[in-house]
Amino acid sequence: MQKRLVTTITPNPAIDKTYWLEGLQPGRQNRVSRVRVDPGGKGLNIARLLKGYGLEVAALGFFGGIMGRELIHMLEKEGVAITPVFVAENTRTNTKIMDLTNGEETEINEPGPHVDTEEQKQLEQYLSAYAGQSGYTVFSGSLPRGCPDDYYRGLIATAHQHGCKTLLDTSGLALREGVKAAPYLIKPNQHELAELLGREIATPAAAAEAAAQLGQASGIAVVVVSLGALGAVMASKEGTFHAVPPKVKPENTVGAGDSLVAGFIYGMVAEQALAECLRLGVAAGTLAVVDQATSVAKPRLEAVLAMAEKVELKRLD
Numbered sequence: 001m002q003k004r005l006v007t008t009i010t011p012n013p014a015i016d017k018t019y020w021l022e023g024l025q026p027g028r029q030n031r032v033s034r035v036r037v038d039p040g041g042k043g044l045n046i047a048r049l050l051k052g053y054g055l056e057v058a059a060l061g062f063f064g065g066i067m068g069r070e071l072i073h074m075l076e077k078e079g080v081a082i083t084p085v086f087v088a089e090n091t092r093t094n095t096k097i098m099d100l101t102n103g104e105e106t107e108i109n110e111p112g113p114h115v116d117t118e119e120q121k122q123l124e125q126y127l128s129a130y131a132g133q134s135g136y137t138v139f140s141g142s143l144p145r146g147c148p149d150d151y152y153r154g155l156i157a158t159a160h161q162h163g164c165k166t167l168l169d170t171s172g173l174a175l176r177e178g179v180k181a182a183p184y185l186i187k188p189n190q191h192e193l194a195e196l197l198g199r200e201i202a203t204p205a206a207a208a209e210a211a212a213q214l215g216q217a218s219g220i221a222v223v224v225v226s227l228g229a230l231g232a233v234m235a236s237k238e239g240t241f242h243a244v245p246p247k248v249k250p251e252n253t254v255g256a257g258d259s260l261v262a263g264f265i266y267g268m269v270a271e272q273a274l275a276e277c278l279r280l281g282v283a284a285g286t287l288a289v290v291d292q293a294t295s296v297a298k299p300r301l302e303a304v305l306a307m308a309e310k311v312e313l314k315r316l317d
Helices: 042-052 065-077 117-131 151-161 172-181 190-197 204-218 256-269 274-290 301-308
Strands: 005-010 014-021 034-040 057-064 081-087 092-099 105-109 134-140 165-169 222-226 232-236 239-244 312-315
Touching: 005 042, 005 117, 014 065, 034 042, 034 065, 042 057, 042 065, 042 134, 042 256, 057 065, 057 117, 065 081, 081 117, 117 134, 117 151, 134 151, 134 256, 151 165, 151 172, 165 172, 165 256, 172 190, 172 204, 190 204, 190 222, 204 222, 204 232, 204 239, 222 256, 222 274, 232 274, 239 274, 256 274, 256 301, 274 301, 274 312
Parallel strands: 005 057, 005 134, 014 092, 057 081, 134 165
Antiparallel strands: 014 034, 092 105, 222 232, 232 239, 239 312
């Protein structure tokens, strides 16, 4: 029987605070028309979504100080099972300013706490305990200060020892080092993939070709590349595909990439073909941008399934 537990690893979680206002004026007093506070961190978003889709989920990560305990409280209210490694410094707060006048988004992201070697080892021990029970383990987001660039690489190797499939969604040096452990799936966006390969990727076809080359060279079974409004492409043993979403009016991009990963995982747990997993992922990501950030807080599987019927799936090879 397939292991159904999904474990998410979020080394650098956050509390996300979003402000909406009419016309941001730097250097002057600004009055906010609306404010929203949410749990943040890519892995935590994925855990919240999968929990809402009815899957069994465990969320691991580093949490610190008053903000860390508040974040845990917010997640537990949503029914997400948290296994925290407590660190000395405060969990970060990320701030996003939505300018309703011109549609621009301004982000102010804190660096996160410093995590020492012993705390890093404790998370690895927790991972070892969960990986053997998990069908999939997801490593997502940035690394906090103190963690080496190859920290994900080591964690992925640990998970592989316990026989579960691993997914990596990060960027920069953490991605470059992480792919060396050959996770089962990675999900860079178009710009992250271009940075990783050191060349421009201008079209969905070019992204699919680059994904296939990367998968073959690195031993990664599935490479999914998110393309924003153009959906996503995937390269795998089943071939290369482009999932194109219907045209929608974007309200907020919070959680769109995480929703794509969650939709894809739901499809895999449901034992769908990888191309159908891609369709579900793009459907979930599309909902995220039209729901004003509520799709992560209140996941609706029936809405994802309905949206998936509107996603066009093209075979590219």
